[in-house]
Amino acid sequence: xxxxxxxxxxxxxxxxxxxxxxxxxxxxxxxxxxxxxxxxxxxxxxxxxxxxxxxxxxxxxxxxxxxxxxxxxxxxxxxxxxxxxxxxxxxxxxxxxxxxxxxxxxxxxxxxxxxxxxxxxxxxxxxxxxxxxxxxxxxxxxxxxxxxxxxxxxxxxxxxxxxxxxxxxxxxxxxxxxxxxxxxxxxxxxxxxxxxxxxxxxxxxxxxxxxxxxxxxxxxxxxxxxxxxxxxxxxxxxxxxxxxxxxxxxxxxxxxxxxxxxxxxxxxxxxxxxxxxxxxxxxxxxxxxxxxxxxxxxxxx
Amino acid sequence: xxxxxxxxxxxxxxxxxxxxxxxxxxxxxxxxxxxxxxxxxxxxxxxxxxxxxxxxxxxxxxxxxxxxxxxxxxxxxxxxxxxxxxxxxxxxxxxxxxxxxxxxxxxxxxxxxxxxxxxxxxxxxxxxxxxxxxxxxxxxxxxxxxxxxxxxxxxxxxxxxxxxxxxxxxxxxxxxxxxxxxxxxxxxxxxxxxxxxxxxxxxxxxxxxxxxxxxxxxxxxxxxxxxxxxxxxxxxxxxxxxxxxxxxxxxxxxxxxxxxxxxxxxxxxxxxxxxxxxxxxxxxxxxxxxxxxxx
Numbered sequence: 001x002x003x004x005x006x007x008x009x010x011x012x013x014x015x016x017x018x019x020x021x022x023x024x025x026x027x028x029x030x031x032x033x034x035x036x037x038x039x040x041x042x043x044x045x046x047x048x049x050x051x052x053x054x055x056x057x058x059x060x061x062x063x064x065x066x067x068x069x070x071x072x073x074x075x076x077x078x079x080x081x082x083x084x085x086x087x088x089x090x091x092x093x094x095x096x097x098x099x100x101x102x103x104x105x106x107x108x109x110x111x112x113x114x115x116x117x118x119x120x121x122x123x124x125x126x127x128x129x130x131x132x133x134x135x136x137x138x139x140x141x142x143x144x145x146x147x148x149x150x151x152x153x154x155x156x157x158x159x160x161x162x163x164x165x166x167x168x169x170x171x172x173x174x175x176x177x178x179x180x181x182x183x184x185x186x187x188x189x190x191x192x193x194x195x196x197x198x199x200x201x202x203x204x205x206x207x208x209x210x211x212x213x214x215x216x217x218x219x220x221x222x223x224x225x226x227x228x229x230x231x232x233x234x235x236x237x238x239x240x241x242x243x244x245x246x247x248x249x250x251x252x253x254x255x256x257x258x259x260x261x262x263x264x265x266x267x268x269x270x271x272x273x274x275x276x277x278x279x280x281x282x283x284x285x286x287x288x289x290x291x292x293x294x295x296x297x298x299x300x301x
Numbered sequence: 302x303x304x305x306x307x308x309x310x311x312x313x314x315x316x317x318x319x320x321x322x323x324x325x326x327x328x329x330x331x332x333x334x335x336x337x338x339x340x341x342x343x344x345x346x347x348x349x350x351x352x353x354x355x356x357x358x359x360x361x362x363x364x365x366x367x368x369x370x371x372x373x374x375x376x377x378x379x380x381x382x383x384x385x386x387x388x389x390x391x392x393x394x395x396x397x398x399x400x401x402x403x404x405x406x407x408x409x410x411x412x413x414x415x416x417x418x419x420x421x422x423x424x425x426x427x428x429x430x431x432x433x434x435x436x437x438x439x440x441x442x443x444x445x446x447x448x449x450x451x452x453x454x455x456x457x458x459x460x461x462x463x464x465x466x467x468x469x470x471x472x473x474x475x476x477x478x479x480x481x482x483x484x485x486x487x488x489x490x491x492x493x494x495x496x497x498x499x500x501x502x503x504x505x506x507x508x509x510x511x512x513x514x515x516x517x518x519x520x521x522x523x524x525x526x527x528x529x530x531x532x533x534x535x536x537x538x539x540x541x542x543x544x545x546x547x548x549x550x551x552x553x554x555x556x557x558x559x560x561x562x563x564x565x566x567x568x569x570x571x572x573x574x575x576x577x578x579x580x581x582x583x584x585x586x587x588x589x590x591x592x593x594x595x596x
Contacts, residue, residue, distance in 0.1 A: 032399075033399070033401075036396050036399050036401060037401065039396055040393075040396055040397070040401065040407050043393060043411065044407060044410045044411070047410055047411055047413070047414060047468065047471070048410060049436065050414075050422075050425055050426070050429055050436070050468065051413070053425075053428075053429060053436045054425050054428075057428065065434060066433075066434050068434070068439075070434075070439055112322045112323070112326075115319050115320075115322060116319065116320050116322060116323045118319055119316050119317075119318075119319025119320035120320060123312055123313070123315060123316030123319060124309075124312065124313065124316065125312070125313035125314075125316035125317055126313060128316070131320065131324075134327065135323065135327075138327065138331050140524065140576065140577070140580055141331065141335070141573070142524065142527065142528050142572060142573060142576055143528070144528055144530065144549040144552055144553075144569065144572065145335075145338065145569040145570065145572045145573040145576075146331070146334035146335055146337075146338055146569065147552075147553075147556065147569070148337075148338060148341060148556050148562055148565050148566045148569060149333070149334035149335075149337030149338045149341060149566070150330070150334050151556070151557075152337070152341070152348070152562070153329075153333075153334065153337070155348075169326065169330045171322065171326075172322045172323065172325055172326025172327075172329070172330060173322050173323040173326050173327075174326050174330050174331065179323065204312070204315045204319075205315075208319075229416055232419075233417075233418060233419035233420075234419075235419060235420055235530070235531045235534075235535075236530055236531065236553075239534075240553075240557060251419055251420045251421075252420075254420045254421060254424065255420055255535060258424060258535070265428050265431075268424055268428070269424075269425065269428065272420075272421035272422075272424050272425060273421075275420075275421045276417040276419070276421040276422070279416045279417050280413065280416065280417065282416075283409075283412075283413070283416045284409070287409065290416075291408070291412075291475060294472070294475040294476055294479070296479075
């Protein structure tokens with residue numbers, strides 16, 4: 001439209017019209033922008049409110065969370081809720097357990113999915129396509145539909161009430177999404193690099209270890225954050241496989257805490273905040289990887 | 302294939318070695334249990350004794366089991382969260398894609414609830430839904446509305462969990478945003494030259510171009526809705542009066558509270574089949590509405 005208008009030789013009248021048109025357009029754009037910002041800010045407030053509510057409650061004197069009108073900013077803030085809540089139950093031990101499980105399982109996922117992803121991406125072997133379809137198919141398999149036989153399996157192996165069911169499967173590439181992700185990344189490396197290295201006497205494992213893996217470090221970063229969050233927040237697995245309190249993870253510990261201190265919302269919120277803070281911190285540090293990972297799911301999925 | 306060189310076969314062997322962890326893992330932790338699940342579902346077994354073969358009796362019993370139907374109903378009703386979250390997520394992504402300043406900050410805020418999902422946030426929402434002292438009813442009171450008992454109400458417990466699920470809308474939003482940013486601007490420019498307005502460009506360019514991720518979000522939404530467990534276990538234990546008895550919660554109770562391993566396995570297979578059929582139906586109809594650039 002504008003192009004057509006510009007093409008004509010503008011009379012004085014015409015140019016005045018044009019100026020007006022552009023001004024109007026400008027105003028319109030500004031109004032649209034303003035509405036967009038208002039909506040986004042409103043949305044952000046809605047999303048942040050539960051967190052603010054959580055922080056507010058966690059700083060109240062136990063008992064005062066049940067007073068009306070609500071004091072949104074507790075005066076004075078009671079910081080002792082945090083150490084107090086944390087020490088009523090062996091949360092330190094549960095933290096150690098959670099860290100141990102998360103670290104080992106994440107390590108397992110990184111190693112196994114790198115090896116498997118490399119195999120599918122860079123080496124040609126009979127049945128590769130079919131097997132890879134199977135990998136993708138397992139992404140659809142709901143975990144709850146196999147918990148009974150898994151429980152029986154781990155019982156027979158003597159793994160119940162140990163960390164093994166929560167860590168060892170990770171070394172065998174049970175998370176198909178990670179394999180898929182790394183395969184996509186390995187595929188982007190030029191084959192010439194492999195060939196050059198092989199001419200120099202590099203073995204396939206050497207190509208994997210010294211050429212391919214260093215080139216897909218960002219993808220490993222994605223898997224690190226995904227796996228960390230998943231293991232840290234996992235509830236169903238620990239609930240089924242762990243039974244003695246000294247083996248609990250933080251998620252189970254919180255549940256235990258809830259059953260013991262049902263109405264102590266101030267302490268519950270304080271401890272819950274501590275439990276989810278590593279996820280928030282990691283998200284802020286590694287946001288780049290995380291967002292990239294999610295977006296790739298969309299593009300390549 | 303047999304005519305291939307020895308080097309090919311040496312490589313192929315190496316390939317199998319690289320993927321061998323997956324082959325072992327698939328057999329032991331996925332395929333085996335899936336078959337095992339079906340075998341157990343044909344038995345009556347309380348895990349300590351020996352399983353007794355009863356054929357398809359568990360599946361027959363399911364038809365008479367009121368709680369089975371209830372859990373199916375609850376889970377199906379909960380599916381309402383899927384279109385809600387799809388629409389809201391898309392809307393947010395479109396807003397964020399308008400070259401706004403502070404994109405990174407908004408993106409972080411909207412995505413934050415998704416990284417904290419678990420027991421801690423379930424406890425938080427229990428407190429938010431507290432009928433007298435929770436945040437929602439206090440805010441409602443400010444505008445003169447007396448809020449319901451939420452998790453304590455048979456009518457409102459499930460809607461409460463759907464509201465809570467909408468807090469995680471940022472997950473889908475990020476995927477849309479990635480797709481929106483991948484649409485070539487040339488398409489919009491060409492349409493503008495042809496005189497298309499904002500609305501037409503949205504309908505005829507934006508929507509078709511993001512149908513693949515719409516499909517992905519739809520399938521992921523359905524699959525995860527069928528697997529809701531933690532929220533229900535922590536917040537309501539399936540109550541009040543089974544109003545939030547989600548399918549997986551019922552499965553868990555059958556298996557690990559009442560130790561009906563056979564019956565729980567039958568439920569597990571039904572869950573597996575339901576998800577399989579749903580995914581198939583969605584994929585089957587998708588060829589009619591999903592647009593792939595490369596085809």
